[in-house]
Amino acid sequence: MLKIENLHARIEDTEILKGIDLEINAGEVHAIMGPNGSGKSTLAQVLAGREGYEITAGSVSYLEKDLLDLDPEERAREGLFLAFQYPVEIPGVNSTYFLRTGYNEMRRHRGEDPVDAMDFLKLIREKLALVEMGESFLKRPVNEGFSGGEKKRHEVLQMAVLEPKLSILDETDSGLDIDALRIVANGVNQLHAPDKAVVVVTHYQRLLDYIVPDFVHVLYQGRIVKSGDKTLALELEAKGYDWVKEEHLEQTR
Amino acid sequence: MSGTDWYQSRFADFEQNLNGEAQGPVHQLRRDAIAHFTATGFPTSRDEEWRFTNIAPLTRIDFELAAKTDEPATADIAPLRYGLPGPVFVDGHFAPSLSQLDALPQGVVVKNLRTAFIEDADLVCRYIGQDAMSEDQAFTALNTAFVQDGVLIYLPQGTVLDTPLHTLFLSTGAKANVVSHPRVLVVAEAHAEATLVESYGGLGVEVYLTNSVCEINVGENASIDHYRVQREAPTAFHISATHVREARSARFRSTSITLGGSLTRNHVHTALMGEGIDSTLNGLYIENGSQHVDNHTLIEHAQPNCQSHEFYKGVLDDEASGVFRGKIHVHQAAQKTDAYQANQNLLLSDSAKIDTKPQLEIYADDVKCSHGATIGQLDADAIFYLRSRGIGHREAVRVLTRAFAGEVLDRVRIDGLRDELDRLVTERLDRAAGVAP
Numbered sequence: 001m002l003k004i005e006n007l008h009a010r011i012e013d014t015e016i017l018k019g020i021d022l023e024i025n026a027g028e029v030h031a032i033m034g035p036n037g038s039g040k041s042t043l044a045q046v047l048a049g050r051e052g053y054e055i056t057a058g059s060v061s062y063l064e065k066d067l068l069d070l071d072p073e074e075r076a077r078e079g080l081f082l083a084f085q086y087p088v089e090i091p092g093v094n095s096t097y098f099l100r101t102g103y104n105e106m107r108r109h110r111g112e113d114p115v116d117a118m119d120f121l122k123l124i125r126e127k128l129a130l131v132e133m134g135e136s137f138l139k140r141p142v143n144e145g146f147s148g149g150e151k152k153r154h155e156v157l158q159m160a161v162l163e164p165k166l167s168i169l170d171e172t173d174s175g176l177d178i179d180a181l182r183i184v185a186n187g188v189n190q191l192h193a194p195d196k197a198v199v200v201v202t203h204y205q206r207l208l209d210y211i212v213p214d215f216v217h218v219l220y221q222g223r224i225v226k227s228g229d230k231t232l233a234l235e236l237e238a239k240g241y242d243w244v245k246e247e248h249l250e251q252t253r
Numbered sequence: 254m255s256g257t258d259w260y261q262s263r264f265a266d267f268e269q270n271l272n273g274e275a276q277g278p279v280h281q282l283r284r285d286a287i288a289h290f291t292a293t294g295f296p297t298s299r300d301e302e303w304r305f306t307n308i309a310p311l312t313r314i315d316f317e318l319a320a321k322t323d324e325p326a327t328a329d330i331a332p333l334r335y336g337l338p339g340p341v342f343v344d345g346h347f348a349p350s351l352s353q354l355d356a357l358p359q360g361v362v363v364k365n366l367r368t369a370f371i372e373d374a375d376l377v378c379r380y381i382g383q384d385a386m387s388e389d390q391a392f393t394a395l396n397t398a399f400v401q402d403g404v405l406i407y408l409p410q411g412t413v414l415d416t417p418l419h420t421l422f423l424s425t426g427a428k429a430n431v432v433s434h435p436r437v438l439v440v441a442e443a444h445a446e447a448t449l450v451e452s453y454g455g456l457g458v459e460v461y462l463t464n465s466v467c468e469i470n471v472g473e474n475a476s477i478d479h480y481r482v483q484r485e486a487p488t489a490f491h492i493s494a495t496h497v498r499e500a501r502s503a504r505f506r507s508t509s510i511t512l513g514g515s516l517t518r519n520h521v522h523t524a525l526m527g528e529g530i531d532s533t534l535n536g537l538y539i540e541n542g543s544q545h546v547d548n549h550t551l552i553e554h555a556q557p558n559c560q561s562h563e564f565y566k567g568v569l570d571d572e573a574s575g576v577f578r579g580k581i582h583v584h585q586a587a588q589k590t591d592a593y594q595a596n597q598n599l600l601l602s603d604s605a606k607i608d609t610k611p612q613l614e615i616y617a618d619d620v621k622c623s624h625g626a627t628i629g630q631l632d633a634d635a636i637f638y639l640r641s642r643g644i645g646h647r648e649a650v651r652v653l654t655r656a657f658a659g660e661v662l663d664r665v666r667i668d669g670l671r672d673e674l675d676r677l678v679t680e681r682l683d684r685a686a687g688v689a690p
Contacts, residue, residue: 073641077643
């Protein structure tokens, strides 16, 4: 589904991604872990098409397309979804409008007719239940005044509405209490399917108790320095990142 | 002929045609006004108050007083009425057949000023020109010199208007280089309440000038919600002065929406003359092409324990330019004043321009005054967020711009008017974003 080869990216003069290689297939759940500043969020942002990063080398193919050649909205319409670490507050734009416009863009892209407000309301009611959100959310401006937990549940709600093929969750666990974490993880798990893939970007192992990964990768200094199965996450949790750093230093020495 | 000579000669003609109306205190007001105008002439960019607005394109033209024309069809003006009743003026002339003035509460007077000059001379003379002074305001002087048709809205003590009253000033734009001088006089006595809409619309394509003056007296404990909607033709010049005098515990709220015209100058002056007043000025201007809009406001706190809130927002695209000058003057006596002013601007193109200048002049020592002005582009994070959900770049820009303007539009409390303004603003922004409606 997604194939990243030797991806280098920089912001202004600082190189952040220094040769990422990663392959993700349908049905898989990948976790990308790593210490702060290792490039995890940059990777997520670059994949979603955030402006401001310069790709200096490498390629990303997504569903047989050159992902880096697509605008952010085209990537979204092709089924790529980024759950933001810091969802943006948008005063004056209500959540229903935001969700419905995105949903209808997906439909249009697939050659389907847009749905009207009434039909959308029916659809959104089911999705709200998934993340245990009340209908009152829909009338509020996008993320404005939402608590940290509400913002993250709202991200999963968007994921539920847009039904992406590849979901990238960028530190979705940060700032969540245990109940919200459970709700968010449960939502993500229910949305997972054999034809879909999930990438969980996280600093901590905690979320991976709920969203169990098939593969765990450690990102350090802009490279994936170690990959393994879910036991790697537990090992990182127990021992911290230092041993991975040391191992990496020895290998490169 | 130069500006002052031209208007002096036009005044002589005008005076001759007045016949029997060229007498009494109102006519003396006219004569004084033309004398003031002749003495001062038009302001120039050397005048501090006009520094950022070049009116040369306007003063170069010798405008003729707009003659009475055939009234447009009711259907043509329907979209400009917002479903609200009230008097209609066409090219400055009262149009009784288009006006809707029935069903007013007992005692409430809404009539053509020209009639009121005769029938209600005492009332009119007590209030007209009280704050709209001709001495140092050239355009107010010109308006006063040629004052004839206009509207008197008189709300006796305790009267309440249940339905918003809409005064529409329509310009046909049928003939080039004509001017009208609309005049509005509102007297709301103690405990009176009303929602008033004053709107301007243009139908034609020719160049014209609207030079309007509005005076509003808000009595003790009275409440006035005033809307000013400017939708002149793209060729129009629009100059306006609004003077509001508020008495103890009055509530006044103004919402000024500017969409039309090639050059617009709105001057708003509120004088808070008693204690416990709550006074609000909201504004929204949306400009594109080579439009220029200048919003000039002066809030005068003369007495203690009053609040004023000012909130103006602008969206400027293409080569449009704007000016916001907001002065809050707190007199020495006005202790415990609470004044807040904000001006926020969104520039959608590199060539659009705004000069914003908040100004506080405070002579009392126990006051709370704050102001803030911002000029910016749309939030890049918000644009990316929308795009990452499949919403195209143009649509994202349109949605965020609409949301920016919405903060003022949402303050419009008349549903029909708000919906129509919302539609107009959205349409305008769609055009700016190149989205087919």
